[in-house]
Amino acid sequence: MPIELIYQNHHCEWVDVEAPTQEDLDFLHQRYEINMLLLEDTIDPNHLPKFEQVSTVKFFLMRENTELERASLNTISDISTKLGIFLLKNTIITVHRMKNRSVYELKKEILLPENKEIKVEKIALDLALKVMKSFDEESQNILETMDNIENEIFLKNTNNANQIRRLYQLKRKSGLNARILNISTDWIIQFKTLTLDDSEITDLRDKHKDVIADFEHLNAQVTNLISMFLAMSDQKSNQVMKVLAIYSMYFFPITFIAGIYGMNFDVMPELHHKWGYFITLGAMGLIALVTFIYVRRKRW
Template sequence: MPIEILYQNPQCEWIDVEAPTAKDLAYIHEKYHINTLLLEDTTDPNHLPKFEQDGDLKFFLMRENTELERRNLNNLSDVSTKLGVFLFRNKLITIHRMKNRSIRELKEEIVLPRNENIIPDKIALILALKVMRSFDDESTHLLEKMDLIENEIFLKRNNNANQIRRLYQLKRKAGLNARILSASSDWIKNFRSLNIHDAEMKDLQDKHDDVTTDFEHLTAQATNLISMFLAMSDQRANQVMKVLAIYSMYFLPLTFIAGIYGMNFDNMPELHQPFGYFITLGVMAFIALLTFLYVRRKKW
């Protein structure tokens, strides 16, 4: 049975539901009279974060960053997992589809003496802070990864197709996390309605603002790096074409002279002279020298 009572005292009861089935949701609806539409929101893998209130019931739908590395980054579920928090009277119910790091950590901390008389609103706040810290950890990881890629591109001159794929994947991941954090501002704002201190609310708001700024910076920086990478690739291609064009300048007049003397005609200048071959080679060398001096003067 995935329904478990994680904490209980006279003023607080914390019930956790992991990977709920339709039968589990029906049981929760019947016992606690929670709207089925709100319960269904907790099972939608790509539902955006939100806040809803139904009478004295407050529903916070959060999304926590996951540590999973997925190849396809198309949906919110590829970088995060949902955590539904229901608050009413002296009860707190958390519902999540998969194992949740915030739940696991708080489950270990809740038995400590300092949490002996904790209230549901305080548990919800701690969970919200842990959810925001999961994005903080991810932004730190992505920033380190971006610095590594940037050093490889500009210092080690290691520019290959794999770099652009890594940058694009990083940009996609940062963009999805930024979208989640942008939508999370609604439920964070409504934490003010809970029985928590203003300083604690300010701490949660500051953490949200910090990680939002980090992911916006990551997205912009990844976009700039991709543009710079492509510009550098074009510059290298242009440099190669420039070298080839210069070599063509050297050999074009020489090839023209060699082509003329390759014709099978008897009436050719210097054809029967003893030193005609060497005179022609000298003229070709002189033309090559003039071309070299012209290129140097133009600083090509």
């Protein structure tokens, strides 16, 4: 997508660049005198959030939660995409490798009448708030998914290998999101250097703290749920082994008697007795009955 002038008034101009090419970066370097190293940071898919100032250019590198780049759950780029914001005197430049929801939403909002006097600092703050909102929505999605899994485990009594995979996925998601948000503290703090009202900056900080707390809480909840799931699996396995052990108690003495009378000796008690066969079966039945009564009294 070519370099686009999204908004302009007598206070500022907003320039947006999506999926920049090397020619686009060269143009921004020459036209706005932005350090090329900073521009190259915007196209590195795995770069961490940061703030940097070179001369009069302030550079915020944010990461927004997104589903678009998610193919696995190994790195922060699997759950988020970058948004680079360059602040010059009266110009704000946003650079992103792919479609960015925060930029897309603010493009429509900035045309509203109440934003006709908006300044570059306020645009940067609104984008930052929308970035935090993306993490807030993700935390709600993870919480809903976790609740569904929890209901399936404890209410529907489903216990299969797929559940543990889903729980592990949630743990990876919450952990990676928490990592991004903790690293984002650096650029959040730097908003105090901009000419903004203290109340506006406080809103951003509070939102940042809230989403960090949400993901840390989610991470702890998922960890506990995994532990409970594994404990229930062990309990069910133990219950099966217990049932098998009880049944073996019935058949072990009977098998012992059958094994003795199965030996090839001519002289054995009751071997030639008329009722020997029935006496032996009765003894086996009596042993099984006594074993049953004993197990019931012990509440096994």
